Amino acid sequence: MNTTRKVLVLGATGGFGGETAAALLRRGWQVRALVRDATRPGLSPDIEWIDGDAMRADDVLAAARGVAVIVHAVNPPGYRHWSTRVLPMIDHTIAAARANGARIVLPGTVYNYGPDALPLLHEDSPQHPLTRKGAIRVELERRLERAANEGVRTVILRCGDFFGTRTASSWFAALVKPGRPVRAMLYPGRRDLRHAWAYLPDVAETVVRLLERESALAVFERVHxxxxxxxxxxxxxxxxxxxxxxxLRVRAFPWWLATLAAPFVTLLRELREMRYLWQRPLQLDNRKLVALLGAEPHTRLAQAVETTLRGMHCLPAADTAKRPAPLPSPR
Known part of the structure; x- marks a missing residue:
């Protein structure tokens, strides 16, 4: 059986995983996904859904049988249980990839970096995180790098803050109120500082193009x-x-409220830890990615923002008519 275009997506009901699965399907890949309840309504009929849990090694190993790629897009929701779940899940993915000779795809984060690496993040920038989440992500990448010494192939695609119709728990969703007309905007940093945002359909298209350039990828590859x-x-x-x-009014994000509520609300406590990422410019150097692909998929900001707000049900009904989504333009 030809398995060269068969992929397992862990976290296919989330933002990165869902968009990547959709992009892979459009390019003719066979997509399999692990989910706790494969009978739940709303799951794409084009994906082979398998009951299982990424926290169980046997489930991941069984789901990965015969695949060429494992997209590791699973995280504990709401930043809860990172200390006990993030590393076991990547260990299970590494074991499954080793058993099947599969390449792992990981969405990288900027949590890995402290202020000393800002404002421009390169693939080899020092990783000195300030937060618990960042330290966990650094260790996660170290485990992938060690596994590469045993032949387990990995590509880490590091991005800024995600936005798109599938990012209900992203920073973008904190700027406006999902499900309500846009009346004001909260912004977590100084408005004159630049920040890196990643439109998920462009990211997903990038993943597919990287996988289709397998021969050009190193065993362990980081790209921004x-x-x-x-x-x-x-x-x-x-x-x-x-x-x-x-x-439209723009207000400062209420960091004071995050500080007061931090002992009681996990999400606000974790967001407060990341404030330093909004106090300086943050940019990712994509020259290596452009050298690999020739261009980075790029949707115009106006179109990307409108599509995101429409998907978040923040625009009036007259603006929510379905329109064909144009393909991202390279840049």
Missing amino acids: FGGHWIDGNALANAIRAAASQPR
Whole structure:
């Protein structure tokens, strides 16, 4: 049986995993996904859904049988249980990849870096994280790098903050209120500082193009996705245009509230730890990615923001009519 275009996606009901699965399907890959309840409504009929849990090594090993790629896009929700679940899950993926000769795809984060690496993050920038989440992600990548010495292939695609229709728990979803018309915008940093944002459909297209360049990839590969490097004013203007609200107010994110609520609300405690990433410019150097692919998939900011707000049900009904999504343009 030809398994060269068969992939297992862990976390296929989430943002990165869901978009990547959809992009792979469009390019003719056979997609399998592990989910706790394969009978739940709303799952894509084009994906082979398998009951299982990424926290159980046997489930991951069985689901990965015969695949060429494992997309590891699974994380504990709401930043809970990272200390007990993140590393066991990557160990299970490594074991399954080793058994099947599969390449692992991991969405990398900027949590790995401390202020000493900012503002421009290169693939070899020092990883001195300030947070518990960052330390866990650094160890996760170390385990993948050690496994590469045994022949387990990995590509880490590091991105800025995700946005798109599948990112309900992202920073973008904190800027506006999902499910409600846009009336104001919260911004977590200084509006004149640039920040890296990654539009998920572009990221997913990048994953597919990397996998289709397997012969050009090293056994252990880190590449950075540039995405949209914009300041808060540019993002606010894009939201104003999409929502037809030229006077949309921009307010500062209430970090004081995150501090007060941190002992009681896990999400706010974890968000507070990442504040330093909004206090300086943050950019990812994508020159290596461009050298591999020739260009980085890139959707215009206006279109990406409008599609995201429409998917979050933040635009009036008149603006929610389905329109064909144009393909990302290279840059």
